[in-house]
Amino acid sequence: MTANKTLVLVDGSSYIYRAYHAMPDLRAIPGDSGSAATGAIRGMINMLQALRKEVQADYAACIFDASGPTFRDAIYPEYKAQRAPMPDDLRAQIGPIHEVVRLLGWTVLAVGGVEADDVIGTLAVTAAAQGIEVIVSSGDKDLSQLVNEHITIIDTMSGKKRDVAGVSAEFGVPPRLMVDYQTLVGDSVDNVPGVPKVGPKTAAKWLQEYGSLDALLARASEIKGAAGENLRNTRDWLPTGRRLLTIKTDCDLSADLPDLPVLDALTVADAQTGGLRAFYEKYGFKSLARTVSAEALAAPASPGAGGDDLFAGHGASGVAEAAPQRPVAYTTILDWADFESWLERLQQAQLVALDTETDSLDEMRARIVGISFSVQPGEAAYVPLRHEGPDAPAQLPMDAVLARLRPWLQDGQRHKLGQHVKYDRHVFANHGIEVQGYVHDTMLQSYVLEVHKPHNLGSLAERHTGRQGISYEALCGKGVHQIPFAQVPLDKAAAYSCEDSDQTLDVHQALWPLLQANDKLRFVYALEIASSEALYRIERNGVLIDAPTLAGQSHELGQRILQLETEAYALAGQPFNLSSPKQLGEIFFDKLGLPVVKKTATGARSTDEEVLEKLAENYPLPAKLLEHRGLVKLKGTYTDKLAQLALPRTGRVHTHYAQAVAVTGRLSSNDPNLQNIPIRTPEGRRVREAFVAPAGRVIASADYSQIELRIMAHLSADAALLQAFHAGQDVHRATAAEVFGVSVDQVSTEQRRYAKVINFGLIxxxxxxxxxxxxGIETKAAAAYIDRYFQRYPGVKQYMDDTKVAARSMGYVETVFGRRLYLPEINSPNGPRRSGAERAAINAPMQGTAADLIKMAMVAVQKELDAQQPDVQMIMQVHDELVFELPESAVDWVRTEIPRLMAEVAALKVPLLAEVGVGPNWEKAH
Structure with a gap:
C-alpha cells in the first residue's frame, strides 16, 4: 500500500434512517399507496452522488447493520431495548438499497454479531495504520471516538466536519477521551445509562480536570454534591457502559472479505450500467434511468489526477451525469446567404423553436445579443448580432436582421415555440417587434403536467430526453467574475444558444403528446398559454407611480419609526438595539421579567415575531417593537423602493408575474411584489395611494367576492351553503346563525367575526x-365550534373526508377545471407531514380553482377590451383582483361589463360575483 491514498466509509445504517425521514413518501407508482415505498432508496442514491462531488477516494465501502443480535446484547440485554422497531416501509427498502449500492460500484458490508460502527472502526483503524487517509461519512456522533490525524468524519447532509479540532470544539474533549465522555453522559438512544444528572458540560469539565474516566473514578470521593454522589453510586456500572459504547476495531472480516488484503477488496468497481438502468426503471426513477450512460461511466482521469469525482482515476462509478449525446448540426449565421436560407426554412416549418440571448434578465430592459432557431431535432442555427471582443467576427447588422425577421415574427399563422416565451416577447418588444404565433411554451407544459418539479430547460431536458446541456454558469462564470454573454467566444455562445432551441423542441415533442392525451390538462395548458399573453400585456402596460407621494410617506414613516424607538427606550429604561435578539432577551426576561414563551433550537430565549405577538397581548414594549418592525419593513420594501423600480422611460413600475412557481396555479409577482403589500394597517393601505392614473384617467379595481367560499360551496354541494349564496346572504352571518343557533338578524358582530375565522380556517x-x-379561545371550545359547524354543513365534512381519501389514492387533487395539485407526502408515515398534506388536499382545490378563475377572467376581459375598449388597460393582477387604468369616459362601461365578464367565465353551482370600484389611485378604487 502506498501513502496519500484515501478510503471512504459510508455509515449506511445511519443514512438510511435519515434518508427515510428526509425524503417525501415516494412510491414506485406515484400516487399508489399500495405500491412499494422508495423514498429511502432515492435518498441513499442522492447521498452517494453528493459524496462523489465532495471527496476523492481510492477505496470505498458502504456498511450496514446486519440482522440479529450483537455481542452487546449478550453483555446487556436491555441494550437498545427502547428503540422503536424499524417501520415496515423502511424495512422493505433495505434489500433494494443494498442492491443499488452494489450496482453503483461500492462494496456492501453487513457483518453478523457486530454493528456497522464496529466494521467501520475496524476498517478505519486498519487503513490509518497503513498511512491511508480515512473519510467516514456519517451523522453519528458516536463515531467521533475514532477520529485522529488520519481519520475524519464528514456529514454530507449537514456539512459538518469532525476532525481532531472539530471534535474538541464540539464536545469539549479530544477524540481520545470521547469514550470516557460518552460513558459519563450515557446514550439514551441505545438505552445505555450514564451518570444520572451528568450532562455534556459536567462530563467535559470533569475530564478536562482529571484527564480520564479512570483518573476521575480514582478520585471520585473528591467530587462534591449530588453529581459526586451519583458518580460514586454508578461506579460499578460504568465499566460495562464503557464496553457497550466502545467501538470495536478488531472485527474478524475474513468471512466477508475473503482471500484478499482487506483494503484491496474495497477498490471501487465500475458501475453495472445495465443493472442500474433496470433498477431505476423498476423503482420508478425515470430521470435516473435516462441518465445512465456507458460513456459517462468511463474513467475520467488518470491515477492521481485532480478533480471532484470521488472515483477519479480508479474507474468511474455511480450514476451517469448525462445520456449519450446524439449528433447535432448547429450553424452560426454570419452572412446573408446563410440567413436567407434559414429564413426560408422558418417560413416553411410548421413549428419553430425560438430563443433569444440578451444582455439582461430584466425583460423590460434586455436587448438582443443573438437569436437561435430550431426546426427539427438535432438542427439549429444561431444569428449573432452584438458579440464583441478582439476575436469576435463581423456579424450581420442587427437592425437589418430584425427588419427581415419582423414579418415572420409578427405573423400569427407562423407557429412558434419557446421556453418562458413571455420573456422573449418582451425582449422583441424592446426592439419594436410584437411577436405573434407563440402556440407553445415548454415551461408551461411542465408546469401543468408536473407542477411539483423544476421547470427550467436544463431540468426538463435531462428529465424528459436524457440530455444534459451547457449551463449558463459554465459559459459565463459566476458572481463578480461573470462576463456578459456578448463576450463569450462565439463558437461556445452559438453552441449554447442552438442547444437551447434544439432542446426546447425536443422537450416539446416529449410533453405535448402527454397533454394531448388528457382533455382536462390540455384545457389548463391552453389557459396558461392565453394567460401568458394577457400577463405580457399587463407587464408591458405597467402602473404609474407617484414618487412625491411615496417620498412623503417615507418621511412620515421615518418620523414615526424614530418616535417608536424613543418610546421603546422609555419602556425599557435604557437605549438598546431594537434588532438585536440578544439585547431584547436581556431586557425582556432579565430586566423586565417577562415570561419566556419559547426557546430557539440552541436553547436561547426566543424573541421572534410569534413571541412578540403573544407578549404584546399583555405588555406594551413588545407591542411597540411589533409596530416598529412593521413600519421599518414597509418603508424599506415599498415607500423607499417603489419609485426606484419605475422604468425611467415610462415612469411606471412593470412588475414581473411568475407563472410557473406556485403549485396551486396562483401567480407570484416581484420587482415589486404586489401581493405582499400589507393592507391590514392604515400605513400599508396608504402605499396603494401611490399607484395612480395620469391626468384624464382613473384607476378601477374589480375583485371577486368571497371566491374561495363560493368554490367550497360548489365542491361540497352542501345544501345550506348553496342556499346562502343563492339567496345573496352574507355568508359569514349565515354561518354564525347556524353555528350559534340564532336567527340571521340576531347575529352579533363578535359572532360574525368568529364565523368568518371558522369559514376561512376550514378552507x-x-x-x-x-x-x-x-x-383566542380554549382548544376545547374551538373543537365544539367545528363540530357544530359540521353538523350544520355536513356536505363540507363529507367533501373533506372524500378529498383526503381520493388524494391518498391518486397522489394528487384537482381543481374544478382539472389542474392537478400533487401531494408527495399524502401517504407519508411521518404524521405531521401527512397531516400537512391532508390540509393541503382540502385547500388546494379551492386555491387552485380560484387561480384558474382569475386567469380565465383575465383572458376574457382582455379579449373584450381589445374588441370594445382598446383604451382601457389592464395594469395589475393581485390575488382575486384585476386593476385597470382607463379614461373617465369608460367608467360606466367598466362598472357594468367587467363584473359581467368575470361572473360569466364559468358556471358553478353558486353565482360568481365581482365588484368594481373607481378612483384616482388604487387605494381610492377600493
Missing amino acids: YGMGSFGLAKNL
Missing part, C-alpha cells in the same frame, strides 16, 4: 388548535 384545513389560536 385552509385548520384544526381545533389553530382555530383556538386565531380566536
Whole structure:
C-alpha cells in the first residue's frame, strides 16, 4: 500500500434512517399507496452522488447493520431495548438499497454479531495504520471516538466536519477521551445509562480536570454534591457502559472479505450500467434511468489526477451525469446567404423553436445579443448580432436582421415555440417587434403536467430526453467574475444558444403528446398559454407611480419609526438595539421579567415575531417593537423602493408575474411584489395611494367576492351553503346563525367575526388548535365550534373526508377545471407531514380553482377590451383582483361589463360575483 491514498466509509445504517425521514413518501407508482415505498432508496442514491462531488477516494465501502443480535446484547440485554422497531416501509427498502449500492460500484458490508460502527472502526483503524487517509461519512456522533490525524468524519447532509479540532470544539474533549465522555453522559438512544444528572458540560469539565474516566473514578470521593454522589453510586456500572459504547476495531472480516488484503477488496468497481438502468426503471426513477450512460461511466482521469469525482482515476462509478449525446448540426449565421436560407426554412416549418440571448434578465430592459432557431431535432442555427471582443467576427447588422425577421415574427399563422416565451416577447418588444404565433411554451407544459418539479430547460431536458446541456454558469462564470454573454467566444455562445432551441423542441415533442392525451390538462395548458399573453400585456402596460407621494410617506414613516424607538427606550429604561435578539432577551426576561414563551433550537430565549405577538397581548414594549418592525419593513420594501423600480422611460413600475412557481396555479409577482403589500394597517393601505392614473384617467379595481367560499360551496354541494349564496346572504352571518343557533338578524358582530375565522380556517384545513389560536379561545371550545359547524354543513365534512381519501389514492387533487395539485407526502408515515398534506388536499382545490378563475377572467376581459375598449388597460393582477387604468369616459362601461365578464367565465353551482370600484389611485378604487 502506498501513502496519500484515501478510503471512504459510508455509515449506511445511519443514512438510511435519515434518508427515510428526509425524503417525501415516494412510491414506485406515484400516487399508489399500495405500491412499494422508495423514498429511502432515492435518498441513499442522492447521498452517494453528493459524496462523489465532495471527496476523492481510492477505496470505498458502504456498511450496514446486519440482522440479529450483537455481542452487546449478550453483555446487556436491555441494550437498545427502547428503540422503536424499524417501520415496515423502511424495512422493505433495505434489500433494494443494498442492491443499488452494489450496482453503483461500492462494496456492501453487513457483518453478523457486530454493528456497522464496529466494521467501520475496524476498517478505519486498519487503513490509518497503513498511512491511508480515512473519510467516514456519517451523522453519528458516536463515531467521533475514532477520529485522529488520519481519520475524519464528514456529514454530507449537514456539512459538518469532525476532525481532531472539530471534535474538541464540539464536545469539549479530544477524540481520545470521547469514550470516557460518552460513558459519563450515557446514550439514551441505545438505552445505555450514564451518570444520572451528568450532562455534556459536567462530563467535559470533569475530564478536562482529571484527564480520564479512570483518573476521575480514582478520585471520585473528591467530587462534591449530588453529581459526586451519583458518580460514586454508578461506579460499578460504568465499566460495562464503557464496553457497550466502545467501538470495536478488531472485527474478524475474513468471512466477508475473503482471500484478499482487506483494503484491496474495497477498490471501487465500475458501475453495472445495465443493472442500474433496470433498477431505476423498476423503482420508478425515470430521470435516473435516462441518465445512465456507458460513456459517462468511463474513467475520467488518470491515477492521481485532480478533480471532484470521488472515483477519479480508479474507474468511474455511480450514476451517469448525462445520456449519450446524439449528433447535432448547429450553424452560426454570419452572412446573408446563410440567413436567407434559414429564413426560408422558418417560413416553411410548421413549428419553430425560438430563443433569444440578451444582455439582461430584466425583460423590460434586455436587448438582443443573438437569436437561435430550431426546426427539427438535432438542427439549429444561431444569428449573432452584438458579440464583441478582439476575436469576435463581423456579424450581420442587427437592425437589418430584425427588419427581415419582423414579418415572420409578427405573423400569427407562423407557429412558434419557446421556453418562458413571455420573456422573449418582451425582449422583441424592446426592439419594436410584437411577436405573434407563440402556440407553445415548454415551461408551461411542465408546469401543468408536473407542477411539483423544476421547470427550467436544463431540468426538463435531462428529465424528459436524457440530455444534459451547457449551463449558463459554465459559459459565463459566476458572481463578480461573470462576463456578459456578448463576450463569450462565439463558437461556445452559438453552441449554447442552438442547444437551447434544439432542446426546447425536443422537450416539446416529449410533453405535448402527454397533454394531448388528457382533455382536462390540455384545457389548463391552453389557459396558461392565453394567460401568458394577457400577463405580457399587463407587464408591458405597467402602473404609474407617484414618487412625491411615496417620498412623503417615507418621511412620515421615518418620523414615526424614530418616535417608536424613543418610546421603546422609555419602556425599557435604557437605549438598546431594537434588532438585536440578544439585547431584547436581556431586557425582556432579565430586566423586565417577562415570561419566556419559547426557546430557539440552541436553547436561547426566543424573541421572534410569534413571541412578540403573544407578549404584546399583555405588555406594551413588545407591542411597540411589533409596530416598529412593521413600519421599518414597509418603508424599506415599498415607500423607499417603489419609485426606484419605475422604468425611467415610462415612469411606471412593470412588475414581473411568475407563472410557473406556485403549485396551486396562483401567480407570484416581484420587482415589486404586489401581493405582499400589507393592507391590514392604515400605513400599508396608504402605499396603494401611490399607484395612480395620469391626468384624464382613473384607476378601477374589480375583485371577486368571497371566491374561495363560493368554490367550497360548489365542491361540497352542501345544501345550506348553496342556499346562502343563492339567496345573496352574507355568508359569514349565515354561518354564525347556524353555528350559534340564532336567527340571521340576531347575529352579533363578535359572532360574525368568529364565523368568518371558522369559514376561512376550514378552507385552509385548520384544526381545533389553530382555530383556538386565531380566536383566542380554549382548544376545547374551538373543537365544539367545528363540530357544530359540521353538523350544520355536513356536505363540507363529507367533501373533506372524500378529498383526503381520493388524494391518498391518486397522489394528487384537482381543481374544478382539472389542474392537478400533487401531494408527495399524502401517504407519508411521518404524521405531521401527512397531516400537512391532508390540509393541503382540502385547500388546494379551492386555491387552485380560484387561480384558474382569475386567469380565465383575465383572458376574457382582455379579449373584450381589445374588441370594445382598446383604451382601457389592464395594469395589475393581485390575488382575486384585476386593476385597470382607463379614461373617465369608460367608467360606466367598466362598472357594468367587467363584473359581467368575470361572473360569466364559468358556471358553478353558486353565482360568481365581482365588484368594481373607481378612483384616482388604487387605494381610492377600493
